[in-house]
Amino acid sequence: RACDKDSGLPVMLILGDLDRWRARGHTPPKITGFHFAGIAELNAALLARLRPDVILSGLVQETFDVLDVAANLRALNFPGRYRAVSDALPNPGLIVLEVRKIAPKLDFAILSLDLG
Numbered sequence: 328r329a330c331d332k333d334s335g336l337p338v339m340l341i342l343g344d345l346d347r348w349r350a351r352g353h354t355p356p357k358i359t360g361f362h363f364a365g366i367a368e369l370n371a372a373l374l375a376r377l378r379p380d381v382i383l384s385g386l387v388q389e390t391f392d393v394l395d396v397a398a399n400l401r402a403l404n405f406p407g408r409y410r411a412v413s414d415a416l417p418n419p420g421l422i423v424l425e426v427r428k429i430a431p432k433l434d435f436a437i438l439s440l441d442l443g
Contacts, residue, residue, distance in 0.1 A: 386413035401430035415441035
């Protein structure tokens, strides 16, 4: 199991549009076990260094979407867990099927933030 500097905690890699976030004066929080990266930073070296237990992103971002991430993870031979966060969707199963077509070995699911 991946650990964050011997803490024993699970490691979560959160993908987002960090350049845009930083341009607005925000910085990613520093929380043990959580690592933030932009889609351009998603590469074999990052995955080898972090060994994430789960990768998390929004379903659709300004500069990428879930299908982009899935394709990158397939190219990197990442067979682990990838979760996309979204508002409630009428048929999330369709998106899951599309991701499985792109990256069949990926453990993928959508986390719905249905606050209504």
